[in-house]
Amino acid sequence: MTLRHLFRSERLITLLNRMGHCENYSFSLELETALAQAIAQTSTLLSTQIIRSPTAPAVFHSEIDNFDQLLNNLTGMDSIHTAHGIMLQDIEGKSEDHGGIHIDIPSILKDSTTKQRSLNLDPADNLPECYVTQRRSPQIIIKQLTYPGGEDTYNAANMRHILWMLIRMKSSLSHQTVPGWTGFVSLTGTTPENLTTIDYYPVIGCPITEYKTVQECLRYAENATNEVDQEYIITTFDLGVCMKAYPLVWNNQTKYEKHIILIGTFHLVCAYMKMIGKKMNGSGLSDILLESGLIASGSITGVLSGKHYERAMHCHKVLLECLERLPMTQYVASQGQTEALSSLSEQSKQLLVLVNYIKGFQQYRDDIRAGLRGETAQMWLSYMDHVWLVLSLIHSVKHNDFLLYGHCLHLMADLFFSFGGQNYARYLTYFSTFIANIETSHPGATDLMKRGAISVARSFIPGNRCAVDKTMEETFMRHAKSHGGAGAGESGVLTNHDAYQRWVRTTHARSQYVNATLNMADMLSDRIGESKHHDVRPAEVLKSEKLVKRTQEAVESFLNPFTVDKKHQLLILPSGQAASEDVKVDVLRAEVAGREAKNAFIETHLKTGKDFFEPVSV
Template sequence: MNKIPFWTGYNCLLSKKGADVTVVAYPPIIDSKPNDMATVYTAMKKCLDMSNDAGQDYAIQTFDQQLYAIAQQVKWSKPDIFNRHILRLGGFHSLSCFLASIMKLWADGGLRDLLVDSGVFAGNTAELMLNGKEFNRAVRGFTLVFEALQVLFISAFIHWCRTFDYFDQIPSAFWNVLLEFHTSICDQTDQASDIKTRLEKLFEDHVQPLIGMFKEWGHDTSPTFKYWDMFLVAVQIMLSNVRAERKDKSKAHSMVFGVIWALKKTIIKDSKGSGGIVGITNQKSALIRWTLTRHLLASFSNEMNDRAGITCKSDNSHEEIKQTALKRDEEQVQAIVTHLNQTMTDPFDIDAHPPCLINISTGMHATREVQDSLLFAVDEGENMCRKFVKSALSLDQSGSFYSPITKSKLKTFEHMNAKTTLKCKSGEIITGHINPEIVFRRPLVLANSRDDVTIESILSLPLGPIPVSLFHEDGTMRKCCKSDLVKQFENEVSPVLSLPDFDPSLTTYIRDGMAIVQCMDAKKHKTFGDLALAYCNYLASCFTKAHTVADVFDRYDVKHSIKSGERERRTKVTAHAKVFQVIEGRNVPDWKKFLSVKDNKKALINFVCDFLFKIIKSNPLLVLPGHTYYMAGSTEDPEIAKSSSCRTCSLSGCDTTSSLFGIGKKSVYKVLKDAVLDFSDLYNLGDSDTETAISCSRRFVARLYDQKKKYASCHQDINKLRVKLATSKDSSLVRLPPSEAALRQHILRASFQTKIWHASCLAKPPLPSPLEYGWKSFKDSLHPVYFEGNMSADFLHDLVCSCKGKSQCKKSCVCVDQNLACTDLCSCQGSESCKNVHTHALTEEV
C-alpha cells in the first residue's frame, strides 16, 4: 500500500509549525444590512481605527464576494481616509468561482464521466461539485483526478524521454535523492523538508527543462494533450491558492491569509451557533440582545473550551496521515487510473490521439470552432479582463464600472450535443443546443403557474431528444466499470490456491482470443510469422490442462453488429491509424495503433487461423458440451442468482447496452443479493414473452433508483417514480430514471443481448433481427433507438422568448411573465442588452 499521504496530509508533513495566535479580539456585530454601503463603511472605519490603535501601518480586511465590490467603491470614494486600507477578496468565493470555471471547460470533455463512472463519487454529488458547490468535495475530487492524471503524465514523459534519448540527461543523483525523499515521507522523518529542498534543486536543473520540451512537443502534436495539460495547470493553481490560504506563503499569496485562517478557526467558529441567527427568535429585542452580546459569549466559549480540554492546540496530526485515509486515497486514485486505462482514452498517450481534440470518455471529435474555443479560453479570458480594466477602471472613463460584462460565448463539447426544438409564443420554431437540465427545470416552474402544464405530463415523456440517464448528451451510451461486478463476486468467495483434481480428457479450456493477442509483447517478435508462432506455442502449452482448447474471438465481418457502436467509440480516437496487410514476413508495426483499427484485427484473426491450420492440421479445435460452475455469492437462492446474473448484467450496462447514470455494478449486485427472490421472474428477459420481461425489468430498474423502497407503490410505473423522485428532493434530470418510452427500448436491447448469451453454445444461433429489439439501421451500421413517440419539448411552448429590438424582454416577454431567466436559445440570447431582471439576477448569483 502507498505510504505517502494525500495532498493535504503531504503538505502538513512538509510544513513547519507556524506561530501560535497570541491575541484574538471579538469585535461587536453591526446590526444592519450587510450589503448597505453605510454598513460596509462602518466596518472598514472600525477596522482602520483598530489597526491605528495597534500601531500598524496598514489595515488589512477581507470581504466576501458580494461585499467586496461595495468595499472597493467606499475606498475609492474616500481615498483620504482609506489610503492605507488593503482589501482582499475572500478565498472561498474566489475558489468557488474558479471551480465553476473548471467545470465549464472540462466537465463535458470527460471530467464528469470520470468522476462518476470510476465509482469514486455518486452522480448527484458530482453534479454539485461541477456546479461550484460542495466545495470540499470538489477540491478533493479535482485533486484525485489531478493525481491520477499526473501518473499518466509522468508515464508518458518517461516514454518520451526513452524514445528520443533524453533519459540519460537525468543524472543518477536525482533518482537517488528522489528515493531518499520517498523513504523520508513514508517514515515521516524530520529530514523530509531538507531533502525536498535538494530534490527541488536537482529537478529544476535537470528535469524541469525536459518536461518543458515534452509539453511543447505535446501541445504542438495533440490538441487533446494540450487540453488536459491545461487542466493540470488549472488544478495546480487551485491547490496553490488553497495552500496559501492555510499557510503563510508570502510568495504564493498575501501574508494576510495566515491571519484569515486564524480568524476562521477562532472568531468565526466561536461566534456562530449551530445555525447562525436563523431560527433563533422572531423577537426584535431578543435579536438585538444576541447581536450585542454574541462576541462576548464567543470569547467565553473559546476560553471554556481551552480550559475544559475540548480543543487541543498541540495536536498537529491530520486525518489524511492515518492508515485508513492512506488506503482510501490510494484506492480512489487507482480506481480513476484503471477507469482511464480501461474505458477511456489516455489524455497523454499521443499515439492514441487523432489530429483533433476529442472527448476522452466518448471519443467524440470536437469541431474546429469548439477546439479553438477551449484551447484558447484562457487567452480569451485575459483579453476580456484587460478590456474590462481599460474601459471600466481607466481614468478616461470610457466605460462604466456598473455596466454588464459581455459574455465570452465560450463553445464547449456541450454545444455539440443533439439539438432541441422549442416553440415560441409568436409561433417561431427555434432549434439549437440547450442544456437538458434547463429543459427539465423550466417546465417544472411552468407547472406551478400554468393550467396546461403538469409535472405528470412533463415527466411522462422524454424531455429532450436524448434520454440523459442512459446516454451522454452527444448520444453515445453511458458506460460503467464492468469489472466491479467481478470484484463483488471475489469478495463473496474464499480464494482457492489450486484447482481440485480433474480429468483433463473431460475438460474444455475456453479463452478470450483477442485478450491474449492484445497482451502479447509484440516488441519481442519481428514479423507477423514470429508472432503467430509464439501464439501457437502458448496454445500448445494449454493442452496439458485440457483435451480441448477453444479460443473465442469477436466477429468483425458482421455488417450490422450491435457492438459496432462500442467499437466505433473505442476506435474513434485513432481514425487516422493505418490499415495493414497481415502477411507472414511483414514486420510488426506499432502494436497499439495496429489493434486500434477494426480491419487490422479482422486480418490478424484470419492470418492466425490460417497459420494454425497449416501447423496443426491433425488437431482441430472443438468446443465440447459440458457443465460450467461458478460462484454467484451467498444469496437466498443461488440458482435464481445464477439465472439472473447475466440478465442484470445486460440491464445495468455492457458493451452493447447503456448503464444508468450513477448506478454501478456494486449497486446492482447489492440489490440482486438482498432481494433475489423479488426478481425471480427476471429469467423471462431474453425469452419470447417480451411484455413479461419488460414488466420484471421495470421493477428491477425502479428498485435500483429506490433501494429503500420508499416509493414501492410506484415500482410498476416508472413515470410515477420519476415524478416522486423529482418532487420529493432536488434531483437533477440525469439522476432520474428514464421515462417509460426510453426504458422500454433499453430493456429490448438488454433482452436481445441476453438472447445472444443464451445461444453462445451454438455455432450459428437463430437470432431475430436486432431492428425489433431497440436498434435501427443508419449509414450501414446499427444505432440505438432512444425512444419512440413524442417528447415533452414537442408540446411545451413558451419555454423561450422571441423578443427583438432595443427594448427586448421588457414588455410582452414570456420569460418575464413566467419569472424565468432568458437563455442562449432566446432571441436575446440572455445578453447584456436583455432587460429581463431574472436573467441578470441569475448572472449575479453565478
C-alpha cells in the same frame, strides 16, 4: 457553563442539574450576563483578547460577512439579514515578548451576581445613510503587473509539486508511504509560533448589501485598528461586499486612504472552480468523477459549480494526481525507462540531477501544452494547470506565502474573462494589480501582509493556515447555523439583539470554562501526534492511493487523453466522439483569449482610470 457553550440546550442542562451534576440553567444565564457586563466595562470595540499597541511585529485585520437566516414559520416573514465580523491578530515571537496593553476581565464571585438573566442594552442607533450616486473608476499607479519575485516563487512551487508527484508515483509501485498533496504541504510547512487571536465584532443589524452597512463595517475596522495602533486598516470581504466597498472607497479616497480591502480567498477558489467546471462541460469530467466513485450523481452539480467546497477540492485533487501519472508514464517510456526516476543511480540522486530530470518532464508538458501531442491532451493538461493554480493559491495561504499569493491572483483573472465571470474578471484584475503595486500606494503594507493578513493560524499543525473568509465560515457561521449553535430556536439568540450581544461578548470567556472543564476530565492532549495533519496518517495515505488508482482505472476505461491517435481532434473521453470545430477553438483558446481581454482591460480601464464599470468583453 461548558455544557451551555458546547450544546446550548436548556433541557440537557436541566436534566443534569436534577441528577445533581451541574448548576441549573438559570444560573448559567446569570453568570453569562455578569460576564458580558464585566467585559463591557473593560473593553471598547475591541475585545479583551486583542493586545493594544504590541511591541513585537504584529498584524491586526478584520473579516465581515453577511448572515442570512430564513425562519421556518407559517408566513416565512421576519427573516434575518445582518452583518457579522471577526477581528484577528497575529503577533510574532513568544507571548512574554509581545508587550502592549492587556485588558483583563474583573473576577466575578458567585455571591456578587445580580441574578440578572438578560443583558439590557440601549437600542442601537440607526445607521447614517450612505449613497454612491455615481461610481468612480479606481485611480491606481501601475508600475508592474506582478509583485517582484512572485513569478520565481510560483515556478519554484511548481517544481516542488512535480517532485512530490514523482516521488509519490514511484512509492505507489510498492507500498505507498508518501502522503497526498495536503499532507505534503503540511510536512513542508512550519509550525506557527502562536495561534491567531480570533474574536467577534458587535453585530450590525442591517443587511450588508446596503452601502450604509458597508460604511459601518469600515468604521468598525478603522476604529479597532486605530486602537491597536496600526497604520493600515486591513479588511477582508467576499466579492459581493467588495462590489459595494470598493466604489465607496474610490468615491472617498481621502477618507479611506489607509484602508486595504482584500477579496476573500475561499470564495475566490469556489468561483474559480465554477469556471473550471464551465470549461470542462461536456468533456467527460463528470463521467470520470461518477465512474470512479469520487462523487454521487446527486452531488456532481455542486462539485462542478464550486458550491460544495470540500467535495469539489477532493474530486479535483484526486483526479489531478491521476492525470499527472498518465503523461509521466508516457515521458518515462520515451526515455527508455520502466519507471519514474529509475535512470538515476544512488550516487547521482543529487539535487542538480533531480532538477534536470524534473525540467525534462516540464519540457514534455510544455510540448503537450503547445498541442504537439494532440488537442485532447492539450485540453486536459490545461485542466490540470487550472487545478494546480487553485492548489498553489491554497498553498500560499497555508504557508502564508505573500509572493505566491500575489502571483496566483494575477494568473487567475484570465479564466473569468473567458467564461463569463464578469464581476471577478473586473474586480480581481484590479485587486491583483493593486497587490502588485501595494508598496506604491501603501508604503510598508507588505510587511503587514506577510505577517498573516492573508491567512489565519487556528492550530499548531505545520503548513495548515486557513483563509480568512473560510475562518469566518468555520467559526461564527458554523455555530450560528448549526442545530446546537447560536441559531438554535427561532426565538433564540439570533432574533434577540441583547441575547446575541451577550453571546458574542462572552465567547472567549466561555471557551476558558470549556478548557478548564476538559482539563479536569483529562481530555486535553499535548501529544505530538495531535500536531500532525490528518492526511499524513498511514491509513489516510493508503486510502488516497486507492482513490487515485480507482480513478485511473475509470479514465482508462474511457480514453487516455495522452495516448489518443487522432491528434487533430478534440475527443470526448466517454464516447470517443470529436467535438465540433467551434467548440474546439473556444475551449483551446480560452486561456489566450482571457489573457488578451485582461491585458486590454488593464490598458483601457485601469491605466486610464476610466470606464471601470463598463461591461467586460472577450
